[in-house]
Amino acid sequence: MFALIMAASASLPINIFIGCYLLFALFWDSPEINLVHKALRSRAAFLIRIAGLTHSWNMYKGPFLTITRLETRVRYADNTIEVFAPPKRYEFRRYYFMIGVRTSVALYNRHLRWVQLRLRDDPRKIEEIQIVRQGWKAPVRRGGVRGRFEVAAQQQCREAVVALWTRT
């Protein structure tokens, strides 16, 4: 017993660190509100944020029942309208999906500036840029004799212009 305590105390700082990390890993992103979670969020949050250790695993919860995304439409001087697509290489980072589910006007305006910068080398004259927020809903019905999912052929899309730039 004594030997064990001595061995444990020899690595006491490490054991304290292990204990603290376990509490952090177990309770920082706890789906249930409990005392440890509350204490961690209120007392240690400042340190954890400064250290950049904040994280969340609730993104795996899903599934999203409505697809919300942004679409950028560019109107040129000859009245052609094109949809601006973000670089393909960032598809897995879901540029348009991640900011699409937010509702911050400042963020959409910032995104508009981002698009303008991406289009600065476009030789054509741009008249208007619209950032459109789309909400796609395809009613899904489960059931039937064979338990198949039935998806409505007509998808319902609601859209609204959330940021706009026009040449004046």
Place this chain on the structure above:
Amino acid sequence: MIAHGDGLDQLLDLWNRLFHHPELPLGLAIFRILFGLLLSAESFGLIKRGHELFSNQALAPVEARLPLRFAPFDSQCNIFLLFRNTDAWIRVVFVVHTVSCALLTVGLFTRVAALLIFLNFASRSKQNWYVVQGGDNIAKLMTFLMIFSNAGGALSLDSFLGLRWVGGATGESSQWAQRLMQIQVSIVYLRTVMWKLKAREWIDGTAVFHAVYRNPHFRWRSLPGWMEWGPVIAGMTWGTMLIETAAGTLVWFRETRYVTILAGTIFHATLEVFLKLKFFQYLSFLCLLLFVPNDAWIGLWGGVKMFFLHFVH
């Protein structure tokens, strides 16, 4: 009846066996090499394009991010903000990051490299939360723990050059940091299941259909017919939670470890086919390799050697 002293003894013994049982850092070193290679591949592209994500002309710089209450990163200190996060500075940051990843792979100044990589991932989530995905979080926590580990104690230039302070102990020693990394991986899987249990679709067995059908990458293609069949979808939905639970629990036991790793690998490969999450899937697979014990790696190496010797003769 167990005396109090015995109970404490057992608890301390269990703690010591779990965290301080002397082991070689071989498994951790193999993870370090593969992890470093993956991060190097990811960071290479960011040298050229990182400014599109993190500079002052990027998608969501600080002033646009602040009004959001739920973005938990209100602290602004991060390496991108140094030198006013200009495009040129972002490029420098990612060059340093790529070099750090390469150093981690070869195991030179391992702990310093891990610290620099951690700083980069921590800064990414503060600078532009909208382009951060689950894989970034895992990489961040793994590199944080690697700073304290003996990851450079084997198969590394640190061990070759005898740089113990920056590489870690080379012989048998306490691998508590690796154990914390394993626990962290388990927690990720179990947390995921706990979050899923809060959504009705995971309980009634329809979640996978929604996830696949409504996924932005898959949405416009038609699903194969069998994926519209309720029992198949229910099996996939509950199977997902079952595999995630196993990956957080059964992977700890020798008898079920390899089956769980195999199931986890198939699971992540399937997710990659349908959801295309790339970096996250590869990283999750690598994290499962943290549970492979040293004797299995040694046995595998022996088998590979035997195979080649047989082939040569």
